Amino acid sequence: MRRSTRLNLVRHLVLIAGSAVVVVPFLWMFTTALQSRAETYTNTSILPTSWHWENFAQAWEAAPFGQYYLNSIVMSAGIVTGHLVLDALAAYAFARLRFPFRNTLFVVLLAALMIPTFVTIIPAYAIVADLGWIDTYWGLIVPRLADVFGIILLRQFFASIPVELEDAARIDGCSRVGTFFRVIVPLSRPAFATLAIFSFLFAWNDFLWPLLVTNTDEVRTIQIGLASFVGRYGTSWNYLMAGTLTATIPSIVVFLFFQRALVRGIATTGLKD
Amino acid sequence: MTEHRMFAPRRERYEREQVITAVVFLLPALVVLGVFVIYPIVAAGQISLTSWNGFDPVKEFIGFDNYARLFSDPEFWNSLLVTCVYAVGVCLLSVATGLTIALLLDAPLRGRGFYRGIYFLPAVTSSVAAAIVWKYMLDPAGFVNGVLALVGIEGPDWLQDRWLALGALTALTVWKNLGFNAILYLTALQALPQGVFEAAQLDGAGFWHRLRHLTIPLLAPMTFFVVVQALITSFQAFDLVYVLTGGGPQGGTEVLGMLMYREAFRLGDFGYGTAIAFVTLALVLGVSLVNWRASGAGRSSLR
Numbered sequence: 001m002r003r004s005t006r007l008n009l010v011r012h013l014v015l016i017a018g019s020a021v022v023v024v025p026f027l028w029m030f031t032t033a034l035q036s037r038a039e040t041y042t043n044t045s046i047l048p049t050s051w052h053w054e055n056f057a058q059a060w061e062a063a064p065f066g067q068y069y070l071n072s073i074v075m076s077a078g079i080v081t082g083h084l085v086l087d088a089l090a091a092y093a094f095a096r097l098r099f100p101f102r103n104t105l106f107v108v109l110l111a112a113l114m115i116p117t118f119v120t121i122i123p124a125y126a127i128v129a130d131l132g133w134i135d136t137y138w139g140l141i142v143p144r145l146a147d148v149f150g151i152i153l154l155r156q157f158f159a160s161i162p163v164e165l166e167d168a169a170r171i172d173g174c175s176r177v178g179t180f181f182r183v184i185v186p187l188s189r190p191a192f193a194t195l196a197i198f199s200f201l202f203a204w205n206d207f208l209w210p211l212l213v214t215n216t217d218e219v220r221t222i223q224i225g226l227a228s229f230v231g232r233y234g235t236s237w238n239y240l241m242a243g244t245l246t247a248t249i250p251s252i253v254v255f256l257f258f259q260r261a262l263v264r265g266i267a268t269t270g271l272k273d
Numbered sequence: 274m275t276e277h278r279m280f281a282p283r284r285e286r287y288e289r290e291q292v293i294t295a296v297v298f299l300l301p302a303l304v305v306l307g308v309f310v311i312y313p314i315v316a317a318g319q320i321s322l323t324s325w326n327g328f329d330p331v332k333e334f335i336g337f338d339n340y341a342r343l344f345s346d347p348e349f350w351n352s353l354l355v356t357c358v359y360a361v362g363v364c365l366l367s368v369a370t371g372l373t374i375a376l377l378l379d380a381p382l383r384g385r386g387f388y389r390g391i392y393f394l395p396a397v398t399s400s401v402a403a404a405i406v407w408k409y410m411l412d413p414a415g416f417v418n419g420v421l422a423l424v425g426i427e428g429p430d431w432l433q434d435r436w437l438a439l440g441a442l443t444a445l446t447v448w449k450n451l452g453f454n455a456i457l458y459l460t461a462l463q464a465l466p467q468g469v470f471e472a473a474q475l476d477g478a479g480f481w482h483r484l485r486h487l488t489i490p491l492l493a494p495m496t497f498f499v500v501v502q503a504l505i506t507s508f509q510a511f512d513l514v515y516v517l518t519g520g521g522p523q524g525g526t527e528v529l530g531m532l533m534y535r536e537a538f539r540l541g542d543f544g545y546g547t548a549i550a551f552v553t554l555a556l557v558l559g560v561s562l563v564n565w566r567a568s569g570a571g572r573s574s575l576r
Contacts, residue, residue, distance in 0.1 A: 011377050012384075018374060019391045022451065025406045026394065028416055032409065082305075090302035098287055099295035105303075112310050116509050116557055118533055118550040122543050123313035123320060126327060143309035146302035176294050205399035207512040212538060223401045227516055230405060237409055248402045255397040259390055262397075266456050 029248070033241040040237040052238065056246065059239040063232075064217045065246060068225035075140045075210070075221055076203040082145030083199040084192060090146070091154035092180050096166070113148045117208070125212050139213040140221070144203070150195050153265075157191035158184055194265040197258045204251055222247045321547040327537070332544075339548035349549070351524050352532040355439065356556075359528060360507035362443040363450075367503040368496055370447060371454025376488075378455065379462045389459075393452030400449070400512035407445045408432065408517050435525030438518050442526050445513055450506070454499055461495035462488075497564060504560045508553055529553050 032040055034051045060066060093099070094106055124143055133139035165187075166179045174182060185192075210221045217225070226247050229240060255262065321339055323332035343349045374392060378385055395403060410416040411431040418428030432438045465488070473483050489496075511530035514520060520527035520535070527535075529549060537546025 008380065008382060011380055011382060015374075015377050015382075015388050019388060022391055022395060022448065024416070025403070025410060025448075026398075028410060029402075029406045086302040086305065089298040093295040093298040097291045097295040097298070099292045100287060102295075105299075108311070109306065112306070112314065114557075114561075115310075115314055116505075116550070116553055118509060118530060119317050119547075119554050120310055120313035122327075122537055122547050122550065123316035124309050125538075126316075126320075126543070127308065127313070129327070142305070144305075146305040148306065148310075151302065176290065201397055205397075205401075207399070207401055207515070208534075211515075223399050226401050226405065230408070230516065237412075240405060241409070244402045244405050248398050251397045251399065252394070255393070256390075259393070263389065263393070263456060266453060 029241050029245055032237055033245045035238050037236060037238055055238050055242045059242040059246075062236070062239055063225060063229050063243065065222070065225060065243055067217055068220055068222040069246070071137075071140075071219055072204060072222040074137060076200055078137070078141035079144050079203040080196050080199045082141070083147055083150045083195060086146040087150030087195065088154055088185070088188075088192070091151045091158055092184060094151065095155045095158035096163075096184075109148045109151065113152075121208065121212070128213055134213055135215045135219055137219060140210055140219065144209070147199075150199065153195055154188065154191055157188055161187055190261065193258065194261045197254060197262055198265060200254060201251055317547050317550065320543055321551055323544045325543045326541040327543040328541075335544070339545050340551075342545065343548060343552065348524065348527070348532065349552075352527050352529050352549075353552075355524070355526060356508060356510075356528045359439060359443055359446075359510070359526075360504050362440075363446050363507045364500055364503045366443065366447040367450060367454050368499055370451055371458050371499060372492070372496075374451065374455040375458030375462055376484075378459055389452075389456070392455055395449045396452040398449070401516050403449055404445065404513045404516035407441070407448075411441055432518055433522050435522055438522060438525050442510075442514060442517055445517060446507065446510065449513070450503070454503075457499055458492065458495060461492055465491050501561055501564055504564075505557050508556050508560075529556075 033055055034053065035055075036050065036052050039049060094102065128134060128139045128143060131138075133142070161184060165183050169179045169183050170176070205223065206221075207223050207227070210224050211227070214220045214224055220228075226240075226243055229243055320332065322334060322336060324335050324338070325332040378388060382388075412418075413428070413430045417431065421428040429437060431441050469487060469491075470483060473487055478486070507528075509530060510528050511534065514526055514528055514531050515534070518526040520531040529552065533546045533549040533553070536542045536549060
């Protein structure tokens with residue numbers, strides 16, 4: 001007993017040291033966001049000597065963070081909705097319906113998942129340019145309305161629901177589309193929640209695609225806005241950290257609220273960004 | 274008539290109503306994936322054989338010139354070297370840190386959920402935000418050198434030295450993915466058969482002995498997975514590099530993704546950029562294949 005207590009103490013010490021390494025950048029982001037500009041150059045302590053909450057307002061004036069934020073919300077909402085609807089419909093077809101080339105089609109999608117984004121991004125950009133969608137919400141959202149990961153995730157979940165439930169509903173006179181909406185969808189809430197969280201985090205944090213298809217502040221997302229802010233206001237670390245903090249808050253809030261679903265999703269799918 | 278009979282049995286195997294529903298359900302997703310994912314894979318192969326600036330309607334076919342150019346391009350060789358050093362570093366450190374944290378969290382410890390949450394925090398933060406904070410911390414007047422000064426060391430200008438910058442990029446990547454790797458390992462650890470460990474303990478096998486001869490071999494399939502994932506993500510690195518160093522100093526962190534972006538979208542050479550993308554693809558596939566072949570554990574895990 002004594003030995004295991006001592007062992008646990010060592011474990012805690014190592015874990016706390018590790019946590020410190022992980023958390024320091026966040027603390028640093030937070031405290032710098034509240035420092036005066038002069039202090040960011042001479043900082044010796046992690047806490048600001050005076051708290052400058054006005055940095056947030058001033059950062060939002062220095063760059064159109066409000067517009068960036070709105071663009072990120074519109075884009076993320078569009079993509080999450082797309083994934084929930086389009087992926088779910090396709091997943092249901094793969095899980096439950098018998099149709100020609102079902103397996104071939106599924107293997108093609110799986111193979112496409114293994115192709116790095118780099119390979120497809122140049123032609124995809126060219127297509128979006130041809131459609132005249134550069135610098136529009138269309139260009140940000142439409143190409144990512146469906147994704148293979150979501151189809152696989154939901155297909156696995158749908159397949160685990162007993163067919164008997166659907167059969168019962170069909171005997172009671174429910175159509176196939178009806179069973180999808182009344183039996184499968186309500187039973188799959190946890191899977192939908194997991195997909196929605198992943199889709200949101202990917203969309204909100206995405207960088208390369210929005211970088212390519214946006215040119216003006218009207219459609220730029222918060223991540224792109226931040227990255228360009230580094231170039232323009234690189235020396236105003238306090239404003240930069242205030243901006244970074246505001247951009248990070250939605251991801252962290254979603255994470256804190258849905259931690260369990262998120263961790264379960266990773267553990268079962270081995271997904272990684 | 275005979276034709277009709279020939280196809281009749283086939284038609285019977287599928288219910289008309291199911292096929293129609295399937296087509297309707299699949300169509301929206303397949304249109305999006307077809308136009309923006311599947312077709313681009315084919316189109317990329319074609320673009321890589323042309324000299325195209327991305328806007329001209331005419332794509333001049335130049336055969337394998339873009340690929341030949343790669344061989345004589347010192348920037349490409351530099352980029353390949355940088356990418357490989359970075360990928361190997363990320364790989365080794367991901368396994369080491371992920372496994373360590375998972376082993377610590379595997380014990381029935383108080384506050385496990387709390388630690389797990391903390392370690393996961395960087396993973397949900399955007400690459401841009403993470404890289405901006407690290408850039409600031411690594412500034413000559415930043416946190417890192419501030420801490421070093423406390424113990425009397427004059428810190429270097431991290432992001433201005435080729436290898437230090439690459440090291441910083443590696444550390445940032447590992448920091449960001451720590452939570453993922455720890456959770457993957459933790460899941461694998463908790464699925465291991467406990468009886469074997471108890472038996473070994475009764476036989477007098479100490480912690481290190483069990484770790485070396487039981488835990489690590491039994492975790493081989495997961496290590497395989499973590500390694501492949503780490504390699505694939507580092508071959509495709511872009512966001513972190515773009516913000517932390519922009520590929521500098523003097524190409525010291527110009528990974529393949531940065532080079533592709535610069536050639537295609539800054540210099541307007543889409544053909545050459547696509548050729549670089551295909552080299553990335555070859556690397557990703559090659560690594561998966563070699564790793565898969567080399568590790569018997571990997572084979573069994575895929576079965």
